[in-house]
Amino acid sequence: MKIVAFIGSSRANGNTEYLTDVLLEGLDFQKVYLKDLTVKPIVDMRHTEEGFSVVDDDHDSILEAILDSDILVFSTPIYWYSTSGLMKNLIDRFSQAIRDQRYPNLKEHLQKVENYVVAVGGDNPRIKGLPLIQQFKYTFDFLKMNFTGYVIGKASKPGEISQDNVALSQARLMNQQIKQMIQSRLLN
Secondary structure, eight states, rough: OOOEEOOOOOSOOOOHHHHHHHTTTSSSSSEGGGGSOOOOOOOOTTSSSOOOOOSSSSSSHHHHHTTEEEEEEEEEEEEEBBBOHHHHHHTHHHHTTTOOTTTTHHHHHHHEEEEEEEEEEESSHHHHHHHHHHHHHHHHHHHHHHEEEEEEEOOTTGGGGGGGGGHHHHHHHHHHHHHHHHHHHHHH
C-alpha cells in the first residue's frame, strides 16, 4: 500500500513532521513538503461558462501523488486555530481538481483512500484544534472520503512535541492500526 504524507508546515523538521514520523514509523511512505511547492490560491470559476482552466503550478504533482496512494496523511500545524495556509491552498484546489477532465477518476479514487490528519498547536490544541479536525471531516464527507483517524499534539517551540506523551502514544497506537490494516489487506 502506498502512503503519502502532505507536510503543511513552513518549518523544516518541525513538531508536526515529527509527530507524522511517529505515526508512520516502520512504514514505507512518501513525504510531500507543501512549502517546497507552488500551489496558487484557487480562482473560483465553478459558476462561469468557461469553468476552470489549467493553472501553471505544482498542484498537478499533488494530484498525481494522491492518485498513486492508498493512504493519505494531511499533516498541519495549527495556525490561528485552523490549518496552515499551505494546506488550505491544497484543500481549496480540490474544488478545481474534482472538475478537471484530466483526472476523471479522482473523485472515485478519493473514496477508496484512507485519510488521517496530524495537527500540532500550542494553545490548548486538543480543544482549540477540534474545529480544524471538524473542517477536515466536512471536507472528507463532502468528497465521500474515509476519515480514518487523527492525532492532535501540543507543542510550540521546536522539539516540544517529543514531550507530549499523549500525542506520541496516540500516534503509536494508530501506527499499529495502520500496520494491521495493511497486513489485513495483503492477506485478502
